[in-house]
C-alpha cells in the first residue's frame with residue numbers, strides 16, 4: 001500500500017499510550033532514535049488533549065481488555081483513539097496487546113468467550129489472543145528481516161502471552177515484514193469458533209505493516225535492540 005506524503009514538523013511528537021503495560025520502555029527506545037532532519041519527542045498519553053498533540057502513536061503490550069476499559073473511562077479518549085487508529089495519515093504501531101486492539105471487530109475476544117470490538121486500525125485482520133499459551137509458555141525467537149538495518153543480525157523477538165493472526169481478509173492488503181520460523185508456530189485455533197475458520201498460513205505472521213500502520217505480536221521494546229523502532233519511524237512515521 002502506498003503512503004501519501006504528509007507535512008511533518010521538525011520535532012515529531014510520538015505518543016505512547018500509557019494506561020497500562022510496557023509503555024515506558026517504548027518511550028526510552030524512541031528517545032534514542034536520531035532520524036535525519038527530525039527530532040523525536042516521545043510522550044506518555046493518558047488524556048484526549050495529550051493525544052491531540054501527537055503525529056504518531058504506539059499502543060504498547062499489556063492487557064488489551066484493561067487498556068480498552070481504562071480508555072473508555074477517560075472522557076473522549078476511546079473514541080479519539082479509534083479515530084486515530086483508523087486515520088490513514090496517522091502512523092500507529094500496536095505491540096502485542098496493541099496488536100489485538102488494532103484488529104477487527106471480532107479480534108479481541110479470540111472467539112472463545114464473548115467477542116469485543118477491536119479498533120480496526122489494520123482492517124481485515126482477525127487475531128486470536130494467547131494462542132501460544134500462558135505466561136509460562138513465553139519464548140524468544142530469532143527473526144531474520146532483510147529490511148532492518150544490519151540485516152545479517154537476527155532480531156531477538158520476545159513473545160509474552162502473544163496473540164497470533166487468525167486470518168487476514170483478501171482485501172486487508174497487509175505487507176508481511178516477518179514470519180515466525182516453523183518450529184515456533186502456535187497450534188491452530190479451533191475451526192468452529194465465532195471468528196470463522198482460521199487461515200493456518202497466517203498464524204506465523206508476527207510483524208505486519210499496512211501504509212502507516214504496523215503491528216508486532218512480540219515486544220521489541222524489551223529486546224535491547226532499537227531496530228524495530230527505527231524501522232517504524234522511518235517507514236511509517238516519516239514514510240521514507
Ligand SMILES: NC(=O)CC[C@H](N)C(=O)O
Nearest residue numbers: 061062063064096097161
Ligand atoms: N504481552 C502482551 O501484551 C499480552 C497480551 C494479552 N495476552 C492480551 O490479551 O491483551
